[in-house]
Amino acid sequence: MTYRERTRAIDAAARHWDGPYRPYDLIKEATIAVTIVGLIAVTLAILFSSPDEAPTTIRSWSRQNPVDFVSTAMGELDGTSTTAEYGPPYDHGPKAQHLAFIHLQSWLGIAHPINTAQDYVLGPLAALPGQPALRSALATYRRAGSARQLAWDHAYERALTKVADSATAIRAVHGPNLGPVPTLMDSLLSFAQGGGLDGALLANRQFYSTDYTKILMLLADGGALASRARAEHLLGNQWGMMNETGSFPGQGWLWLYTMWYQIKPFSTSPNADIMVMAVMFVLSLGFVLVPFLPGVRDLPRLVPVYRLIWREHYRSTRP
Amino acid sequence: MFAAIINLNGHAGYVHWGFIDLSVPNLIVIVAMFVVFLIALVAPFPGHRRRGRS
Amino acid sequence: MTATGQPPEERSWTVGVRRRALAALPPDKLLPDSQPSYVASWIYIFGVLSLGALVTVIASGTILATKGPGWWHTSSLGHFFNSLHLWSVELFFFFMVIHLWAKFWMSAWRGGRARVWMTGAITFIVAIPAALTGYISQQNFDAQWISTQAKDAMNATGIGSFFNLLNFGQMYGYHVFLLPLAVVGLVAAHVLLVRKHGVVPPLLLSDLTTPASATATARGTAAGTASAGSPGPVSEAE
Numbered sequence: 001m002t003y004r005e006r007t008r009a010i011d012a013a014a015r016h017w018d019g020p021y022r023p024y025d026l027i028k029e030a031t032i033a034v035t036i037v038g039l040i041a042v043t044l045a046i047l048f049s050s051p052d053e054a055p056t057t058i059r060s061w062s063r064q065n066p067v068d069f070v071s072t073a074m075g076e077l078d079g080t081s082t083t084a085e086y087g088p089p090y091d092h093g094p095k096a097q098h099l100a101f102i103h104l105q106s107w108l109g110i111a112h113p114i115n116t117a118q119d120y121v122l123g124p125l126a127a128l129p130g131q132p133a134l135r136s137a138l139a140t141y142r143r144a145g146s147a148r149q150l151a152w153d154h155a156y157e158r159a160l161t162k163v164a165d166s167a168t169a170i171r172a173v174h175g176p177n178l179g180p181v182p183t184l185m186d187s188l189l190s191f192a193q194g195g196g197l198d199g200a201l202l203a204n205r206q207f208y209s210t211d212y213t214k215i216l217m218l219l220a221d222g223g224a225l226a227s228r229a230r231a232e233h234l235l236g237n238q239w240g241m242m243n244e245t246g247s248f249p250g251q252g253w254l255w256l257y258t259m260w261y262q263i264k265p266f267s268t269s270p271n272a273d274i275m276v277m278a279v280m281f282v283l284s285l286g287f288v289l290v291p292f293l294p295g296v297r298d299l300p301r302l303v304p305v306y307r308l309i310w311r312e313h314y315r316s317t318r319p
Numbered sequence: 320m321f322a323a324i325i326n327l328n329g330h331a332g333y334v335h336w337g338f339i340d341l342s343v344p345n346l347i348v349i350v351a352m353f354v355v356f357l358i359a360l361v362a363p364f365p366g367h368r369r370r371g372r373s
Numbered sequence: 374m375t376a377t378g379q380p381p382e383e384r385s386w387t388v389g390v391r392r393r394a395l396a397a398l399p400p401d402k403l404l405p406d407s408q409p410s411y412v413a414s415w416i417y418i419f420g421v422l423s424l425g426a427l428v429t430v431i432a433s434g435t436i437l438a439t440k441g442p443g444w445w446h447t448s449s450l451g452h453f454f455n456s457l458h459l460w461s462v463e464l465f466f467f468f469m470v471i472h473l474w475a476k477f478w479m480s481a482w483r484g485g486r487a488r489v490w491m492t493g494a495i496t497f498i499v500a501i502p503a504a505l506t507g508y509i510s511q512q513n514f515d516a517q518w519i520s521t522q523a524k525d526a527m528n529a530t531g532i533g534s535f536f537n538l539l540n541f542g543q544m545y546g547y548h549v550f551l552l553p554l555a556v557v558g559l560v561a562a563h564v565l566l567v568r569k570h571g572v573v574p575p576l577l578l579s580d581l582t583t584p585a586s587a588t589a590t591a592r593g594t595a596a597g598t599a600s601a602g603s604p605g606p607v608s609e610a611e
Contacts, residue, residue: 010483010576011483013574014576015484016484017411019409019410019574020409021408021409022407022409022410022413024405024407024412025406026406030421030424033418033421033422033424033425034429037426037461037468038428041426041457044456045453045456046323046453046456047323048460049323049453050452050455050460051328051513052446052511055514088534089528089533097528105530105533107531108535210540210541211539211540211541211542212540213539213540216517216520216539225518228514228518229518232330233330233342236522239339239341241523243331243345244515245328245514245515246327246328246329247327247328247330247331248327249344250344250345251501251505251508252348253466253470253501262340263338271529273525274529277530284498287494288491288498291490291491292487300477301480301576305360305478306478306479306576308361309360309416309575310411310414310576312364312414313410313413314575314578316410348467351467352467352470355471356416356471358415359418359471359475360415360416362415364414
């Protein structure tokens with residue numbers, strides 16, 4: 001008998017059951033099950049509650065780590081931040097991922113455009129009323145060529161690496177080679193620390209907004225979220241995807257997905273995300289198609305767990 | 320009114336085993352799954368043993 | 374209608390659908406009061422327990438939805454229902470995974486039941502974004518971190534261009550309506566398919582030895598015992 005014939009025979013033998021039945025109350029069993037599970041869930045909820053850690057705001061971040069905030073803002077201004085280099089769906093940055101000749105990220109285009117310098121720095125500052133010094137600094141910066149702008153930016157970034165993590169220290173950074181950048185950054189820092197930048201990034205052209213893309217991308221470019229996440233063991237390379245804040249169980253069902261990120265070649269590849277997604281797509285397809293996969297579908301016959309499950313049946317039908 | 324009886328807001332412990340890095344709460348859930356599975360396999364099922372047999 | 378012509382009900386779409394539905398799932402198959410004698414193990418309860426967890430997930434989620442996404446941060450009653458929602462989701466996956474293991478080791482796809490397995494597997498896969506969109510609808514640090522981390526995988530595959538994890542409004546819509554609809558629809562299809570095909574009969578011990586004797590054993594077992602209980606269709610406790 002060939003493998004194919006045998007598989008067919010096994011399949012055919014399972015089509016119908018002509019053996020004995022026993023009485024059974026489906027609705028009663030379902031009611032009992034729903035009630036019991038509901039009670040278990042209520043018990044767990046009362047015993048353990050659920051986590052709810054307050055979100056990080058631009059305001060709290062710029063107050064706690066002003067240097068990190070200003071450095072991040074400089075990255076947005078000079079186009080070296082993660083968002084600025086990201087590529088689609090945000091911008092034309094160079095870091096779009098691909099798998100061999102498959103460039104899905106680029107093909108789907110820029111759906112949520114972000115111009116980091118304009119959206120995070122120059123735009124919010126230009127919208128501030130009054131402040132003639134800021135207005136003239138903005139005009140100077142905008143008039144300058146990109147080479148001049150970058151020279152100012154890099155000189156300011158170098159100066160920033162040497163200051164203490166306080167708003168006062170940042171405001172003391174001045175020099176002839178920095179151009180208007182200190183004025184811009186001092187204003188942006190004050191605006192952020194007062195909570196204005198949170199509002200400016202949330203308010204779009206329309207009154208109502210539920211889209212947090214811009215503000216979350218800025219937060220993610222900085223270190224505020226990541227340092228909290230590291231402390232809570234939530235980083236990607238800490239299997240963080242399946243973890244939760246505090247001591248709560250997390251999304252344990254993501255174990256396989258997050259596992260790939262821990263091992264080579266995924267852990268070191270700039271295309272890790274698309275590679276892991278491709279692997280998981282193939283495995284998910286295999287999972288759905290288990291009934292048709294030779295080898296996998298035969299496993300339950302080779303590992304006799306079924307003898308335990310149906311031991312009563314086998315005992316009773318043995319001659 | 321509904322404060323947790325057992326506070327899980329503190330930091331979790333972590334188990335490292337080679338490249339595997341599991342939080343203790345997740346580990347408890349995973350172990351519990353295996354234990355419940357095994358109990359369900361071996362525990363005698365009551366009531367229906369003498370019914371419907373020739 | 375003339376005797377030679379088609380009777381009107383033959384042309385009725387409604388009658389056609391009713392006939393097909395009744396043929397696939399007659400009432401005693403849909404709501405059986407008996408099941409095969411081999412369904413005698415605790416391992417059979419995890420399907421219905423998953424269903425129970427799903428009911429709790431939807432009930433607690435409905436309560437949270439009636440008050441809006443901000444309520445649970447400020448109300449202790451709201452926080453309780455959030456906790457209930459979280460733990461019932463943990464239970465849903467907990468029971469679903471054990472159910473999955475059980476059905477795998479039974480090779481429950483045998484006998485034309487491949488669609489039962491496939492709808493179950495797709496339910497598991499769709500439940501993952503259903504949970505993920507919930508995590509990122511929480512409006513707290515968790516939501517910030519998870520959305521900004523998970524966006525990279527979405528963007529790398531191009532999905533991020535139309536499924537933006539950083540758009541709270543979009544994610545909330547997916548979480549409270551679109552994905553639950555998909556999960557409930559899949560679970561309904563799964564349960565109806567189980568009802569239609571019945572619980573998979575045990576593997577024949579002879580399947581592992583000589584295939585020739587397999588059919589003989591199957592016939593012998595069936596013929597010798599087909600008397601007790603209902604002669605109706607095979608049934609199962611999900």
